[in-house]
Amino acid sequence: MTAATRQEQLATIFKSATVIPVLTIERLEDAVPLARALVAGGVRVLEVTLRTPAAADAAKAMIAEVPEAIVGIGTILNADDLARARALGAKFGISPGATPGLLKAAAASDLPFAPGIATASELMQALAAGFNIVKFFPAEQSGGIKALRALAGPFPNVRVCPTGGIGEANAASWLAEPNVVAVGGSWLCPPADIRSGNWPGITAMSARAMKSLKPA
Numbered sequence: 001m002t003a004a005t006r007q008e009q010l011a012t013i014f015k016s017a018t019v020i021p022v023l024t025i026e027r028l029e030d031a032v033p034l035a036r037a038l039v040a041g042g043v044r045v046l047e048v049t050l051r052t053p054a055a056a057d058a059a060k061a062m063i064a065e066v067p068e069a070i071v072g073i074g075t076i077l078n079a080d081d082l083a084r085a086r087a088l089g090a091k092f093g094i095s096p097g098a099t100p101g102l103l104k105a106a107a108a109s110d111l112p113f114a115p116g117i118a119t120a121s122e123l124m125q126a127l128a129a130g131f132n133i134v135k136f137f138p139a140e141q142s143g144g145i146k147a148l149r150a151l152a153g154p155f156p157n158v159r160v161c162p163t164g165g166i167g168e169a170n171a172a173s174w175l176a177e178p179n180v181v182a183v184g185g186s187w188l189c190p191p192a193d194i195r196s197g198n199w200p201g202i203t204a205m206s207a208r209a210m211k212s213l214k215p216a
């Protein structure tokens, strides 16, 4: 697969998403009901973060048992995580950052991948490695929409999925920015709701978000 095809696939996935829930799964048994709850609310593109011991098996279970979900792996910190995501059958990978080693591994992989950036220099390193669709992280904490607009000046061809501090109250404002392709965040899946198995609540929140938010 060429780098351009890989980037196009990522653009298509992100554009189809509008909202990408950032999932931290503590218990494997929550994975499938959680994915089903999100899909039932119209949220199909899911980011399973590699932040817990259960994460990889959780992603594997979602991929096997919830075919309507488009499952990606988040919190990819190094080349090993990237290889793990690829081996799991993830459709895409996302990182909070962009180290030279990770960018090199991602450029050599056919997994659609979004590195994380918060500064112009980080973005320039991502671009030099061939990645023009990036995660802006942590979005609100790094200057919010004002910072994103400032970055759009020197980098007009970059498309961004902001995450970090995004929720029901501000998701629409981010999606209205011309360089935003989708927004990510953990707000659709509060840990307490996952712990208590509040799947109807997660479906309801997802449906509300998908109804109220205009696609990017």
Ligand code: 3PG
Pocket: 022, 074, 096, 137, 163, 164, 165, 166, 184, 185, 186, 187
């Ligand atoms: C991420 O990795 O994208 C963030 O942890 C999500 O940030 P949030 O919890 O503020 O939505």
